[in-house]
Amino acid sequence: MQQIFKNIKGDRLIWAIVALLAILSFLPVYSAASNLAYRGGGSNTFTFFIKHFVHLLLGFSIMYGVHKIPYRYFRGLSLVMIPIVLVLLAITILQGTTVEGASASRWIQIPFVNMSFQTSTFAAVVLMIYVARYLSKMKDKTITFKSSILPLWIPVFLVLALILPSNFSTTAIIFTMVLVLVFLGGYPVKYLAVILGSGIIALTFFVLVAKTTEGPLRVKVNTWENRIKNYWNGEDTEADYQIEKAKIAIASGKIKGVGPGKSIQKNFLPQSSSDFIFAIIIEEYGLIGGFLIMLLYLWLLFRVVIVAQKADTVFGKLLVLGVGLPIIFQALINMAVAVELFPVTGQTLPLISSGGTSIWMTCLAIGIILSVSARREEIKQQEINEDNPLEILSETI
Numbered sequence: 001m002q003q004i005f006k007n008i009k010g011d012r013l014i015w016a017i018v019a020l021l022a023i024l025s026f027l028p029v030y031s032a033a034s035n036l037a038y039r040g041g042g043s044n045t046f047t048f049f050i051k052h053f054v055h056l057l058l059g060f061s062i063m064y065g066v067h068k069i070p071y072r073y074f075r076g077l078s079l080v081m082i083p084i085v086l087v088l089l090a091i092t093i094l095q096g097t098t099v100e101g102a103s104a105s106r107w108i109q110i111p112f113v114n115m116s117f118q119t120s121t122f123a124a125v126v127l128m129i130y131v132a133r134y135l136s137k138m139k140d141k142t143i144t145f146k147s148s149i150l151p152l153w154i155p156v157f158l159v160l161a162l163i164l165p166s167n168f169s170t171t172a173i174i175f176t177m178v179l180v181l182v183f184l185g186g187y188p189v190k191y192l193a194v195i196l197g198s199g200i201i202a203l204t205f206f207v208l209v210a211k212t213t214e215g216p217l218r219v220k221v222n223t224w225e226n227r228i229k230n231y232w233n234g235e236d237t238e239a240d241y242q243i244e245k246a247k248i249a250i251a252s253g254k255i256k257g258v259g260p261g262k263s264i265q266k267n268f269l270p271q272s273s274s275d276f277i278f279a280i281i282i283e284e285y286g287l288i289g290g291f292l293i294m295l296l297y298l299w300l301l302f303r304v305v306i307v308a309q310k311a312d313t314v315f316g317k318l319l320v321l322g323v324g325l326p327i328i329f330q331a332l333i334n335m336a337v338a339v340e341l342f343p344v345t346g347q348t349l350p351l352i353s354s355g356g357t358s359i360w361m362t363c364l365a366i367g368i369i370l371s372v373s374a375r376r377e378e379i380k381q382q383e384i385n386e387d388n389p390l391e392i393l394s395e396t397i
Helices: 002-007 010-037 045-067 071-093 118-139 145-163 166-186 189-211 215-233 238-253 277-310 314-338 356-387 388-395
Strands: 109-110 115-118
Touching: 010 045, 010 277, 010 356, 010 388, 045 356, 071 109, 071 118, 071 145, 071 189, 115 118, 115 356, 118 145, 118 166, 118 314, 145 189, 166 189, 166 314, 189 215, 238 277, 238 314, 277 314, 277 356, 314 356
Parallel strands: none
Antiparallel strands: 109 115
């Protein structure tokens, strides 16, 4: 264990924040899992506790392994991985999985290990690295809209087109994050307006086509519409069941909460251990617990910006922002949904919600950030060694 800590590189505060979020996730997940155990998802709540522990253990193993890889290697890997991602997304959508008549092809089964994997979350990380690579390559060149269509926007829209039929919220988040990254990377704003308009037109066309057909896509689009309408109307309907229970949980928590494991609404919220775990946290630990979680994510955002600012290359800066900002953005959306500041999206709370793929991909992204930070430490150490007369004399001898 001591040897592992000695080999840990990168921003120590990021390591601490991530570890703290992971530790704080155990009690809420264990508490909320009683609902899943009752519904027959497992023999008892301890089964889900162990499963969450294994997911986090694998996640931290991914993070540790990735942070040891020099971040410059991710440039070439993103180019190789984009075709693989497109194939995985195509396989996922061709499965034709439906839930209550709606398209729900989000996971593929990993052979031999009996585990499912959500391909869209992996695609999001790869796509952000790919976009960072393109922007860094074009930093000293004049970018024209025509020249950027094939190398940049075609891969982006292909990935989004394959995710959209089953997961609108993830598609919207990825598209938003890509726009933010290309803006930060110096892509001309006038072209961004064209891309945004094209995205809106493409979405409108998809919705119109889906509504003129019979099948899972039409049901899915109707679900999106109902969620948005219910949000704007402010009326309580059967479709608002989850959000109403989440608001009751938050109201019950008050300042200090009802206490660990004493949540009542976890027995009524279908997604109490994943999508709506923030509501359970506030119910059990009050506004104090909720603000603590929020502050940890904002602290993580601050450290991500610091690492990006200190990165030694343009690619490093964009890479950190590309994989780091979506984590905070997703967390804020999850919390906003729980307090009804945003329509229901189905996004998990990174590192806290149960779910293997979400944890693993978040850890993968953080490992990449730590890899960039570790490179900065290496450069700093080299500069110290070069300035040390004894080190120079030792190398000369």
